[in-house]
Amino acid sequence: MKAVLDVLRAAVADYCAAESIEFDPAAIQIEPPRDPKFGDFATNCVLQIASRAKRKPRDVAGAVVERVLRATDGQGSVIAKAEIAGPGFINFTIDPRVWIRALEAVDREGEQYGWSRAERPERVQIEFVSANPTGPLHVGHGRNAVVGDVCARLLEMTGHTVEREFYVNDAGKQIMTLGASVVARMREARGEAGTFPEDGYPGQYVKEIAARLVAEGVLPSDEPAAVRAIALRAADVLKAVQKKDLDDLNVRFDVWFSETPLHEGGAVAATIDDMTARGHIYDADGARWFRSTAFGDEKDRVVVRSNGEKTYFAADMAYHRNKFVERGFARVMNVWGADHHGYIPRMKAIVSALGKPADALEIVLVQFVNLTGGRMGKRTGNMVTLREVIDEVGRDAARFFFLLRSYNTTLEFDLDLAKRESSDNPVYYVQYGHARIASLIAKAAEKGFSPPHFDAHFADVLSLPEEVSIAKKLQEFPEVVRTAAALREPHRIPFYLMDIVGAFHAYYTKYKHDEKVVSDDREKTNARLFLLNVLRHVLANGLAVVGVAAPEKM
RNA sequence: GCGCCCGUAGCUCAGCUGGAUAGAGCGUCGGACUUCGAAUCCGCAGGUCGGGUGUUCGACUCACCCCGGGCGCGCCA
Structure with missing residues (x-):
C-alpha cells in the first residue's frame, strides 16, 4: 500500500512540476474502492488536481498513469496494473501475492492482532448504565451497558487506559420514595393499616424486599432516618441484583461511585463555593443559580432551591468536578439513554466552568429498544427487564443484538430471531x-x-x-x-x-x-x-x- | 413553539465522516449435501436514498426549508 502511494506521489509531483501546477503530493490518498472490480486501490487525486488547474481530468490522469507505468516497468514492482476509470479515477491492481505475504504479520501478532498504540494515549473514564438503585435493570440499560462496555474495550484495544464506572444515585428523593414504598409493603406484610405512596415503586420486588426485612424483625417507621435506613437496605439489595444482571451480560465495572459521600463529605457544598468564587453562581428569587447560559445552555440552572435543598444538578456538578479535577481524567465519557439529551448543554457548561474544554466530556446517546417476538409481544424496552431477555436469548445473542445497530438509531430487537439457531x-x-x-x-x-x-x-x-x-x-x-x-x-x-x-x-x-x-x-x-x-x-x-x-x- | 435522533428494497439495517452502476440480511420464488460441519451456499425479483432548493467537477453523505416518526424542554431525580 505504501509502495503504491510512493509511486503515485512521485508521478504526481513530476507531472505537476512539468505543468507548473501547485499541488502537495502529501495530500494524495489511496483507498480501497467500493467495488473490488476496480482493483485494490483507487485515488481521486486527479479530480482534485484537474479542478484546481482547470484541466480535463482524463488528460491529467493519462499523464500520471503514463509516469506510474514508466516507474513500474521494471521487475519487482507490486503494481500489476494502473488504469484510468470513470470520470478520472486511477485504479491500481497489485500483485495478489502481496496480500498473502502480508498475512505474516497477522500470524505473528496472533491474539494481539488488532491491538494498536494510540498516537496520543489518554486516560479515559467511561460512565455507563448508572441506573437508579430503585428497581431491576430494563432492556434499555442492557443496550447502554453493552455499548459502554464495548466502547471501553475498543479504547483499551487502541492504546488508551480506561476506567469503567457506575454512578449510584443513592442520595436523592427517589431513594426516599423507595424507602417509603418498602415501609408501606412492610406494613401490608404485617397486616397493618397504611397507604401505598402515590409515586411509589409498584414492582413485585419491593414486596419481596419488604418481606425479607419483616422476617429479619425490622420495624416499619415513618421517621425520616428510619425510612432512609430501610431505603439503603433495599438499595443494596437492588444494586446486587443489577450487578448480577450485568455480570451475566459480561459487563463489569472498576468503580461503583456512590452519590451519598459527595453530599456527606461536603464535596457538593465545596463545589458550589468554588463555582461561586469563580463567578459562575448567583442568587435570585431565593435560590442559587448556575450561570450555564454563559456556556451556551438555553437557561440557567438551579443548584440550591429556595427551600435550601441542593438539586440533583448540584450533585452532578460535584461529581464531574471529582472526575476532572480530583481524579484528573483528561477525557470523560457518559453513556446515556436518548431521553437525557436535553442535559448535554448544562453538563458541558459544568466542564467549561471548571476550565476544561467542553469536548473533554463526551456524551454517547443510546436510542431506545423495541422488543418484538418471544413471549413479550411488541413492547418498548423499559417495560421489560434485562433479566428476562438474558434468560430468554442468552448472553451472546443479547450482546450481539445490542451492537447490531448504530446506537443513534432505535433498535428493533427480535427475540424470536435472537433465539433461532440458524x-x-x-x-x-x-x-x-x-x-x-x-x-x-x-x-x-x-x-x-x-x-x-x-x-x-x-x-x-x-x-x-x-x-x-x-x-x-x-x-x-x-x-x-x-x-x-x-x-x-x-x-x-x-x-x-x-x-x-x-x-x-x-x-x-x-x-x-x-x-x-x-x-x-x-x-x-x-x-x-x-x-x-x-x-x-x-x-x-x-x-x-x-x-x-x-x-x-x- | 424550540432542541436532539431517525427516515435508504415488502421488513430490519449498512454505506468507511463528498466519489464510480446505492449494498447486506430477512421475507418471496428457484436451486445445491454418497465427500473437511446444510447452524451452510448459489441464483431470480425488488430503489424518485421522505420531498425540495442550494454548495460542488461529483451529494445517500454537507447547508437551508418543508413532511413524517421517536424523545426532550421543572426551584423533579
Missing part, C-alpha cells in the same frame, strides 16, 4: 464460522496436519480469488477497530465479522468438492490451514472485543 441469526452465523474452522483444523489433525506458521511460499499456493479476498479482509481488521474506537461506533465490529465470516462460508462451500482444505496435496493443505487458522484468530479477536464467546463446537 444462519438467520447473525450471532450464530459468526460463531458457526469459528466453530466450523475449529472443526476443520481438528479434522486435519486426525490426518497429521497442524496449522503452520507463515511461510513465504504460501503466496504461490493460495491463489484462488476467494483466498486472496479473505486475506485482504483480514488486513482490514485493525483499521476497523481503530475506526470503531475513534468514532465510538461499536456496531462496526459485528458488521465486519459478518462480512468476513460470510466470505469464509462461501469459499468453503464453493470448493468443498474440488479444492478441499484438507487434501492429499501437502502444500495446499498446509497453506490453507494457515489461512484458516489466521482467520480463526481474527474471528476470535473480533468476538472478544464484543465480549461474545468463540466456540470450538456448537
Whole structure:
C-alpha cells in the first residue's frame, strides 16, 4: 500500500512540476474502492488536481498513469496494473501475492492482532448504565451497558487506559420514595393499616424486599432516618441484583461511585463555593443559580432551591468536578439513554466552568429498544427487564443484538430471531464460522496436519480469488477497530465479522468438492490451514472485543 | 413553539465522516449435501436514498426549508 502511494506521489509531483501546477503530493490518498472490480486501490487525486488547474481530468490522469507505468516497468514492482476509470479515477491492481505475504504479520501478532498504540494515549473514564438503585435493570440499560462496555474495550484495544464506572444515585428523593414504598409493603406484610405512596415503586420486588426485612424483625417507621435506613437496605439489595444482571451480560465495572459521600463529605457544598468564587453562581428569587447560559445552555440552572435543598444538578456538578479535577481524567465519557439529551448543554457548561474544554466530556446517546417476538409481544424496552431477555436469548445473542445497530438509531430487537439457531441469526452465523474452522483444523489433525506458521511460499499456493479476498479482509481488521474506537461506533465490529465470516462460508462451500482444505496435496493443505487458522484468530479477536464467546463446537 | 435522533428494497439495517452502476440480511420464488460441519451456499425479483432548493467537477453523505416518526424542554431525580 505504501509502495503504491510512493509511486503515485512521485508521478504526481513530476507531472505537476512539468505543468507548473501547485499541488502537495502529501495530500494524495489511496483507498480501497467500493467495488473490488476496480482493483485494490483507487485515488481521486486527479479530480482534485484537474479542478484546481482547470484541466480535463482524463488528460491529467493519462499523464500520471503514463509516469506510474514508466516507474513500474521494471521487475519487482507490486503494481500489476494502473488504469484510468470513470470520470478520472486511477485504479491500481497489485500483485495478489502481496496480500498473502502480508498475512505474516497477522500470524505473528496472533491474539494481539488488532491491538494498536494510540498516537496520543489518554486516560479515559467511561460512565455507563448508572441506573437508579430503585428497581431491576430494563432492556434499555442492557443496550447502554453493552455499548459502554464495548466502547471501553475498543479504547483499551487502541492504546488508551480506561476506567469503567457506575454512578449510584443513592442520595436523592427517589431513594426516599423507595424507602417509603418498602415501609408501606412492610406494613401490608404485617397486616397493618397504611397507604401505598402515590409515586411509589409498584414492582413485585419491593414486596419481596419488604418481606425479607419483616422476617429479619425490622420495624416499619415513618421517621425520616428510619425510612432512609430501610431505603439503603433495599438499595443494596437492588444494586446486587443489577450487578448480577450485568455480570451475566459480561459487563463489569472498576468503580461503583456512590452519590451519598459527595453530599456527606461536603464535596457538593465545596463545589458550589468554588463555582461561586469563580463567578459562575448567583442568587435570585431565593435560590442559587448556575450561570450555564454563559456556556451556551438555553437557561440557567438551579443548584440550591429556595427551600435550601441542593438539586440533583448540584450533585452532578460535584461529581464531574471529582472526575476532572480530583481524579484528573483528561477525557470523560457518559453513556446515556436518548431521553437525557436535553442535559448535554448544562453538563458541558459544568466542564467549561471548571476550565476544561467542553469536548473533554463526551456524551454517547443510546436510542431506545423495541422488543418484538418471544413471549413479550411488541413492547418498548423499559417495560421489560434485562433479566428476562438474558434468560430468554442468552448472553451472546443479547450482546450481539445490542451492537447490531448504530446506537443513534432505535433498535428493533427480535427475540424470536435472537433465539433461532440458524444462519438467520447473525450471532450464530459468526460463531458457526469459528466453530466450523475449529472443526476443520481438528479434522486435519486426525490426518497429521497442524496449522503452520507463515511461510513465504504460501503466496504461490493460495491463489484462488476467494483466498486472496479473505486475506485482504483480514488486513482490514485493525483499521476497523481503530475506526470503531475513534468514532465510538461499536456496531462496526459485528458488521465486519459478518462480512468476513460470510466470505469464509462461501469459499468453503464453493470448493468443498474440488479444492478441499484438507487434501492429499501437502502444500495446499498446509497453506490453507494457515489461512484458516489466521482467520480463526481474527474471528476470535473480533468476538472478544464484543465480549461474545468463540466456540470450538456448537 | 424550540432542541436532539431517525427516515435508504415488502421488513430490519449498512454505506468507511463528498466519489464510480446505492449494498447486506430477512421475507418471496428457484436451486445445491454418497465427500473437511446444510447452524451452510448459489441464483431470480425488488430503489424518485421522505420531498425540495442550494454548495460542488461529483451529494445517500454537507447547508437551508418543508413532511413524517421517536424523545426532550421543572426551584423533579
